Amino acid sequence: MEDAASGKPALEVTRSPAPSRQTNYALGVLFVVTMLNFLDRQIISIVAEPIKQDLGLTDTQLGLMTGLSFAIFYTTLAIPVAALADRWNRSRIIAIAIATWSAMTVACGLSANFIQLFLARVGVGIGEAGSAPASHSLIADLFPPDRRSGALGILGMSVPIGAFLAYAGGGWITENLDWRSAFLIAGLPGIIIAIVIWFTVPDPRGKIPLSAAFKAKPNEITFKDAFKELSSKPAYWHLVAAGVLVQFVSYGLASFYGGLFVRVHGIGYGELGWKLGVMVGLSGGFGAWFGGKIGDILGKGNPRLPLLLSGLMLVIAAPGMIWAIYADNVNVAIALLAFPTFGATFYYGPSFAAIQALANDRTRAMAVAIYLLVAGLIGLGIGPVFVGGLSDYFAGGDKLLEASALQKALAILALFNIWAGFHYWRAEANIKR
Structure with a gap:
């Protein structure tokens, strides 16, 4: 596939100098933000x-x-925030975002009923909508094309580490204090990080007045323009479809970790938290790092190969996940969950590097935002509801059947990994063509 303006292959890269200390510092702070x-x-x-x-x-x-509750505004607000990120200071956007979602996490711990907790989770989604598009766009400016996959892979490693802290810390706090305390303690550090970003991570674009971000500019790319450009690239939409299914499975499974292991194996929250945290931190962290390195190394010779490997990892994850769901031993079950966890993070670097390469300089943040809109609204928004609805259907209101009903629902969910692998194969084929 060639770039229309230059005639060069669209995914072609050349060797670039190592990033500076300031660039690595910015990546480190964004790592903490994503964590x-x-x-x-x-x-x-x-x-x-x-x-x-x-x-x-x-x-x-x-x-x-x-x-x-989380996905409603997390996905829909990503589009206008991405448009703002293409015009204004991205460090400021990230700082405001983390301060917002941290405050709303604290509000979750203060909720007294389902409606209040639902609305607080909506607030968390509103805050987090501003983080990913601005972070990805910032990294794309800080790192040259041949180092972006590795940088995004490092950023992806923060996801399983954040999960480790959520599971291990949340489980311990819940068992020794209560679930409300877990939310309160989780939300407070974000306020500090927001201040750090605001004062220590400059945007390469320099200082841009907020008022200037809302003024029309000549030849400016709008959402309609970005959508039209990306609509001509089938590879992008296959990556979006794969992202939908990866998130559908990973969030559907993660939302019922506690239900699966407490109902089936009778494990305590403290023990479950640290064991899940270690599994997710190691397998997920290694998957994100390895996927990013593979993207940089193999991508130099064949930029499409990392996408094929991403799909293969997800196909392998399906039987591993089913085996884990029906394992008799709790430790074996948690260990087997490393298969879907590895597959769900391996894709991060190769996929987002391909998205950044398929977009042009003015639509990078919007390309990520559209991806997050579709993948998040369907994958994150519907995945947990799909599992919960199936579980309630199979249980039929019988408390004694809740454990086996949840196992059936999660086993069906595992098959969506194979579907995701199909879309990576089609994305590779379209980039090749």
Whole structure:
């Protein structure tokens, strides 16, 4: 595939100098931001079961609370925030975003019923909508094309580390204090990081007045323009479809970690939290790092190969996930979950590097935002509700069947990994063509 303006292959890269200390510092701070992003997003997974018991919720309500409540504005607001990120100071946007979602995480711990908790989770989604598009756009400016996959892979490593803190810390706090304390403690560090970003991470564009960001500019790319440009690239939409399915599976599974292991194996929250945290931190962190390195190394010779490997990892993850769901031993079950966890983070670097390469300089943030809109609204928003609804259907209101019903729902969910692998194969084929 060639770039229309230059005639060169669109994904072609050349060797660039090593990033500067300031660039690496910015990546380190964004790493912490994304880690806290996932910590505050996912801590609800480990405390979902005690919330269910305390507030008298159904599995469908758990799915709505963990998935759809967060996804509604997390995905839809990503588009206007991405447009702002293409015009204004991205460091300021990220700082405001983390301060907002951290405050709303604290509000989750103060909620007295389902409606209040649902609305607080909506607020977390509103805050987190500003983080990813601005962060990805900033990294694309800080790192040259041949180093972006590695940088994005490092950023992706923060996701499983944030999950480790959510599961291990949230489980311990829940068992020794209560689920409300877990939210309160998780939300406070973000306020400090917001101040650090505001004063120490400059945007390469320099200082741009906020008023200038809302003024029309000649030849400016709008959402319609970006959508039209990306619509001509089938590879991009196959990457979006794959992202939908990866998130559908990963969030659907993670939202019911507590339900699966507490109902089936009778494990305590403290033990479950640290064991899940170690598994997710190691397998997920290694998957993100390895995927990023593979993207940089193999991508030099064949930029399409990392996408094929991403799809293969997800196909392998499907039987591993089913095996874990029906394992008799809790430790074996948690260990087997490393397969879907590795596959769900390996894709991060190669996929987002390909998206940045398929977009042009003026639509990078918008390309990520559109991806997050579709993948998040369907994957994150519907995945947990899908699992919760299936579980309630299979249980038929019988408390004694809740454990086996949840196992059936999660086993069906595992098959969506194979579908995701198909879209990576089609993305590779379209880039080749």
